[in-house]
Amino acid sequence: MTNMTNMTNMTKHTIAIARRLAIALLLATPVVTSAQDKAADAKPADAAPAPAAEAAPEAPAAEAAPPKLAPRDADDIADAAARLGAIAKDAAQPLAEGEIKVLSAVVMAVEGRAQWRQDENAAWKDAAVDDMLKPEALIRTGRESTLALRVGLNATVFVDRNSRVKLPQIVQAGSTLSTKMQIYRGRADIKVDKVGLTNDFSVVTPSTTLAVRGTGFSCDVGALFGTRTIGARTNLMRAIEARYFVRSDRFFLSGNATSDGVYRSPAVNELGRSFGPPPLIGQIMQGDRTLTSTGSFLRDPMARPPEGRDEITIQRSIDVKAQRPSFFRFPNGDGGGGVLTDGGN
Amino acid sequence: MRSDRNLATFVLAAVAVALTLTLSAGCQRSMAKSSVVDTYPDAAGELDYWDKVATRRAVTNNDALHGLLLTADNASPATWEERLAAARDHGWIGANDTLDANATATMGTVAVAACDILHIKGGLTMRVFGPSPRYCVKELVYLEMIPSRSDNQSLSGLEFIDVISRIEDRRNVAAAAPAGQ
Numbered sequence: 001m002t003n004m005t006n007m008t009n010m011t012k013h014t015i016a017i018a019r020r021l022a023i024a025l026l027l028a029t030p031v032v033t034s035a036q037d038k039a040a041d042a043k044p045a046d047a048a049p050a051p052a053a054e055a056a057p058e059a060p061a062a063e064a065a066p067p068k069l070a071p072r073d074a075d076d077i078a079d080a081a082a083r084l085g086a087i088a089k090d091a092a093q094p095l096a097e098g099e100i101k102v103l104s105a106v107v108m109a110v111e112g113r114a115q116w117r118q119d120e121n122a123a124w125k126d127a128a129v130d131d132m133l134k135p136e137a138l139i140r141t142g143r144e145s146t147l148a149l150r151v152g153l154n155a156t157v158f159v160d161r162n163s164r165v166k167l168p169q170i171v172q173a174g175s176t177l178s179t180k181m182q183i184y185r186g187r188a189d190i191k192v193d194k195v196g197l198t199n200d201f202s203v204v205t206p207s208t209t210l211a212v213r214g215t216g217f218s219c220d221v222g223a224l225f226g227t228r229t230i231g232a233r234t235n236l237m238r239a240i241e242a243r244y245f246v247r248s249d250r251f252f253l254s255g256n257a258t259s260d261g262v263y264r265s266p267a268v269n270e271l272g273r274s275f276g277p278p279p280l281i282g283q284i285m286q287g288d289r290t291l292t293s294t295g296s297f298l299r300d301p302m303a304r305p306p307e308g309r310d311e312i313t314i315q316r317s318i319d320v321k322a323q324r325p326s327f328f329r330f331p332n333g334d335g336g337g338g339v340l341t342d343g344g345n
Numbered sequence: 346m347r348s349d350r351n352l353a354t355f356v357l358a359a360v361a362v363a364l365t366l367t368l369s370a371g372c373q374r375s376m377a378k379s380s381v382v383d384t385y386p387d388a389a390g391e392l393d394y395w396d397k398v399a400t401r402r403a404v405t406n407n408d409a410l411h412g413l414l415l416t417a418d419n420a421s422p423a424t425w426e427e428r429l430a431a432a433r434d435h436g437w438i439g440a441n442d443t444l445d446a447n448a449t450a451t452m453g454t455v456a457v458a459a460c461d462i463l464h465i466k467g468g469l470t471m472r473v474f475g476p477s478p479r480y481c482v483k484e485l486v487y488l489e490m491i492p493s494r495s496d497n498q499s500l501s502g503l504e505f506i507d508v509i510s511r512i513e514d515r516r517n518v519a520a521a522a523p524a525g526q
Contacts, residue, residue: 184399222506
């Protein structure tokens with residue numbers, strides 16, 4: 001009798017386990033589908049009831065998340081911003097008492113139609129990146145147009161659509177950076193950085209004058225609602241600064257060094273002229289022609305180049321075959337020297 | 346007395362005539378000598394156009410349609426007749442409505458165009474009876490794009506530019522919003 005009871009209980013227990021497992025499997029099907037061994041191995045009688053029954057049903061494969069910056073990209077931007085800040089601070093040194101230095105503004109980014117002129121009598125010029133504006137410069141933007149400026153040593157100004165602004169004063173007097181900006185109409189975002197000197201940035205509108213000590217805000221001047229101040233688009237301005245800074249890395253050339261639009265760094269440029277443009281395996285840029293991989297040559301110097309390749313690749317394949325043990329010989333584009341064989345001879 | 350009655354009648358008639366003349370004159374819109382777009386009709390002079398419009402005390406129909414068509418289509422026809430036809434095609438002006446090129450533009454006309462550019466459907470009245478100047482103005486006031494105004498009021502050049510800027514801002518925000526919002 002006891003055995004019968006035990007068997008009945010065991011059967012009931014087994015059936016309960018099987019029911020739970022079946023439910024768990026149905027709920028977890030999207031996950032288990034990819035791991036078919038687990039599904040094949042799952043046996044109702046052998047599987048532990050608690051973990052399977054309590055296994056939280058996992059959600060189906062997540063929808064494609066927005067692409068995130070790779071850590072390297074994010075670090076580059078952060079590094080660039082940090083370097084820009086360090087450069088700004090290094091450049092901001094106090095002057096002698098009573099000494100006044102007139103500063104200028106540089107255009108960092110232009111979108112759409114934006115123009116500037118140095119004074120009321122000058123002709124309007126289309127704004128371009130790297131344009132230098134002296135005090136008293138007038139700026140105007142059209143529809144859907146913006147202009148970003150680095151003003152003096154401490155401020156970034158983002159002039160928005162349909163705006164007309166003027167920069168009457170950009171000076172450093174002793175240890176004070178004095179800047180005035182006049183907004184006739186439109187919207188401008190102002191970000192004033194703390195660079196170790198005293199900031200005296202003021203914004204003049206038709207109805208009011210605002211002082212900015214070391215902060216940022218956006219000033220919208222319109223005839224319908226007058227002058228309004230709202231938050232500045234700081235992230236946008238920082239992104240423009242970082243992009244401008246990264247683009248504006250300077251290179252110093254000496255001797256026979258060269259720099260071109262593709263390889264601005266003279267070291268990289270020389271590497272390309274000596275050994276071919278990096279990477280050596282993969283796509284090779286030759287002027288405006290893209291050649292496909294010549295990696296096969298490095299693996300098997302006797303291999304024939306793919307069909308349809310131009311003379312440069314064919315010449316390289318011939319050279320590789322002729323210099324079989326030393327396949328690092330790449331003729332220069334201009335036919336000059338630069339032969340390098342194994343062992344560096 | 347008969348003479349007193351005649352005098353009273355004469356005075357009343359004179360007042361009525363004066364009122365009639367005044368009201369009829371007041372119903373006409375002010376006229377400008379010319380429009381800014383007559384001087385800067387092409388794309389090369391667009392920034393000059395906006396600069397000059399900003400100096401005007403009242404925007405003309407010609408200038409208003411030019412600016413609105415630039416905002417809507419990124420291009421504006423070369424002549425007033427073509428601009429008027431384009432505005433009719435957009436539905437901003439009724440087929441039977443006539444406008445003087447150099448008459449001052451109304452807030453109602455600009456509001457109808459703004460609602461069309463921004464795809465503002467409005468409330469029940471606008472949806473049932475169509476975008477009328479009166480209710481388009483009310484809708485823009487509700488959206489805080491313009492302060493409280495009547496549809497017959499004129500607008501200065503700076504006010505017109507401000508409206509254009511707000512149309513662009515709102516359109517950019519709508520374009521940046523995720524789909525479905």
